[in-house]
Amino acid sequence: xxxxxVSTSNSNGSFKFLETAKDLPTIMTSNIHCLxxxxxxxxxxxVEFLRKPLSEDKLxxxxxxxxxxxxxxxxxxxxxxxKPVKDSIVSMLELKxxxxxxxxxxxxxxxxxxxxxxxxxxxSPARDKHPAPSTWQFKQVGWLLDDGDCQDHINFSVxxxxxxxxxxxxxxxxxxxxxxxxxQAGHPPCFIETVIKETGGLTDGAKSENNIHPNPQNKDSLNxxxxxxxxxxxxxxxxxxxxxxxxxxxxxxHKKFVQAVEKLGVDQAIPSRVxxxxxxxxxxRHNVASHLQKYRMRRRPILPKEDDRRxxxxxxxxxxxxxxxxxxxxxxxxxxxxxxxxxxxxPMWGPTGSHTASMHTWGTPSYLPWPPTEIWHRKxxxxxxxxxxxxxxxxxxxSPFSSFPQNASGFQSASMVNNSCGIPQKSxxxxxxxxxxxxxxxxxxxxxxxxxxxxLKPPSTDSVLAELxxxxxxSIPPLCSNSF
DNA sequence: GGTCAAATAT
DNA sequence: AATATTTGAC
Numbered sequence: 001x002x003x004x005x006v007s008t009s010n011s012n013g014s015f016k017f018l019e020t021a022k023d024l025p026t027i028m029t030s031n032i033h034c035l036x037x038x039x040x041x042x043x044x045x046x047v048e049f050l051r052k053p054l055s056e057d058k059l060x061x062x063x064x065x066x067x068x069x070x071x072x073x074x075x076x077x078x079x080x081x082x083k084p085v086k087d088s089i090v091s092m093l094e095l096k097x098x099x100x101x102x103x104x105x106x107x108x109x110x111x112x113x114x115x116x117x118x119x120x121x122x123x124s125p126a127r128d129k130h131p132a133p134s135t136w137q138f139k140q141v142g143w144l145l146d147d148g149d150c151q152d153h154i155n156f157s158v159x160x161x162x163x164x165x166x167x168x169x170x171x172x173x174x175x176x177x178x179x180x181x182x183x184q185a186g187h188p189p190c191f192i193e194t195v196i197k198e199t200g201g202l203t204d205g206a207k208s209e210n211n212i213h214p215n216p217q218n219k220d221s222l223n224x225x226x227x228x229x230x231x232x233x234x235x236x237x238x239x240x241x242x243x244x245x246x247x248x249x250x251x252x253x254h255k256k257f258v259q260a261v262e263k264l265g266v267d268q269a270i271p272s273r274v275x276x277x278x279x280x281x282x283x284x285r286h287n288v289a290s291h292l293q294k295y296r297m298r299r300r301p302i303l304p305k306e307d308d309r310r311x312x313x314x315x316x317x318x319x320x321x322x323x324x325x326x327x328x329x330x331x332x333x334x335x336x337x338x339x340x341x342x343x344x345x346x347p348m349w350g351p352t353g354s355h356t357a358s359m360h361t362w363g364t365p366s367y368l369p370w371p372p373t374e375i376w377h378r379k380x381x382x383x384x385x386x387x388x389x390x391x392x393x394x395x396x397x398x399s400p401f402s403s404f405p406q407n408a409s410g411f412q413s414a415s416m417v418n419n420s421c422g423i424p425q426k427s428x429x430x431x432x433x434x435x436x437x438x439x440x441x442x443x444x445x446x447x448x449x450x451x452x453x454x455x456l457k458p459p460s461t462d463s464v465l466a467e468l469x470x471x472x473x474x475s476i477p478p479l480c481s482n483s484f
Numbered sequence: 485g486g487t488c489a490a491a492t493a494t
Numbered sequence: 495a496a497t498a499t500t501t502g503a504c
Contacts, residue, residue: 246499247498287500
């Protein structure tokens with residue numbers, strides 16, 4: 001990802017640049033507010049044309065789209081985690097800032113910034129990755145078998161070193177499976193399977209990993225004791241060794257988590273509260289916090305917030321706690337959620353259609369597949385990985401930005417039409433302060449779930465072209481000619 | 485306490 | 495190598 005900048009003192013240069021960078025989403029910013037110029041830029045492939053006084057809103061808007069874009073891309077690639085995206089965006093930010101700094105607006109007439117995205121981002125239609133969803137769902141089923149739905153199991157393995165005797169470090173792992181009524185307060189007994197994870201003489205660092213499978217893998221045998229494992233019933237808490245326990249977020253546990261989060265409202269879900277609602281002792285705030293962190297990262301639903309003010313949209317009173325997150329994606333405008341129930345716009349995590357599907361098992365209506373891998377290491381009883389999900393993950397086969405929303409901030413607002421010559425109100429407006437830029441970008445990045453401002457609807461090519469011809473600018477390379 | 489991000493563990 | 499969790503810092 002990078003920002004490329006081209007500053008020219010004459011619009012012609014800019015146009016040239018635009019043409020050169022057709023395939024790169026380019027945003028033109030200029031203090032020239034001539035419809036003609038704008039049209040031309042758009043026609044030449046600019047994704048947006050912003051009038052020079054770059055307001056905070058405009059910036060935010062742009063960045064939100066960038067972030068969305070980035071996230072979308074990330075989502076399509078299953079393995080891709082959010083972080084990288086974030087990083088790249090951040091790096092972009094730096095460049096951006098740098099750019100902004102260097103910017104010498106005095107002379108420049110037109111300046112354009114192009115938001116380029118990694119070349120590899122192009123998705124090859126051929127090989128997609130749709131495994132996640134299906135597997136996920138499938139897994140669910142598998143689990144249902146053992147748990148008998150209403151029982152939740154919390155598994156955590158405690159690893160404690162046997163006595164202090166350093167002689168031979170023998171550590172064993174205790175896997176405690178406690179069951180508890182889903183929502184009931186009761187604290188049922190729990191089974192504790194102790195697995196001796198004997199570690200040979202400490203000397204040879206080679207800890208024979210022969211050790212019994214920690215919970216992860218043969219989870220399958222929830223019900224059966226594992227080979228080496230021996231079952232004992234104990235009063236849970238007591239032996240809840242105070243060592244490091246790794247919480248195993250089983251689907252059930254996760255489900256609870258999600259329910260709690262939803263009850264609170266995603267935006268108000270904070271670790272402590274969630275923990276309360278979950279009523280799962282044995283879990284620490286940190287555990288929840290961590291999970292929450294992960295949770296938030298995955299679902300990047302756009303969620304209304306005070307951010308709305310800027311985007312005169314009528315969602316005022318929406319108790320946006322639940323899933324009003326019908327993402328107002330600027331991105332793939334094509335299908336609205338109902339078209340293809342299963343085709344996620346946000347390939348992986350976005351709150352997309354398919355509510356019902358996931359609803360039952362995860363009680364998560366809007367969040368698609370939670371953790372793909374997590375699902376995997378529990379072997380579903382029923383073999384085959386059949387794509388239960390059956391979701392034809394359709395990756396954006398087209399240029400990622402193909403539908404990049406135009407008109408970030410009232411592109412076609414009357415104001416700009418008449419306003420042929422912008423007059424810098426405040427130096428600030430013309431040149432957003434670095435802090436502002438930083439702040440805005442950061443905000444956007446940090447809250448990917450915020451609603452995408454404005455329905456940035458792409459200016460219809462037709463209208464633009466029409467207008468252009470009307471203006472006598474017809475010698476412009478047709479938009480459609482290039483992949484833009 | 486909440487968040488974030490680095491460090492670990494798997 | 496990629497994730498899932500845990501730790502620690504802020």
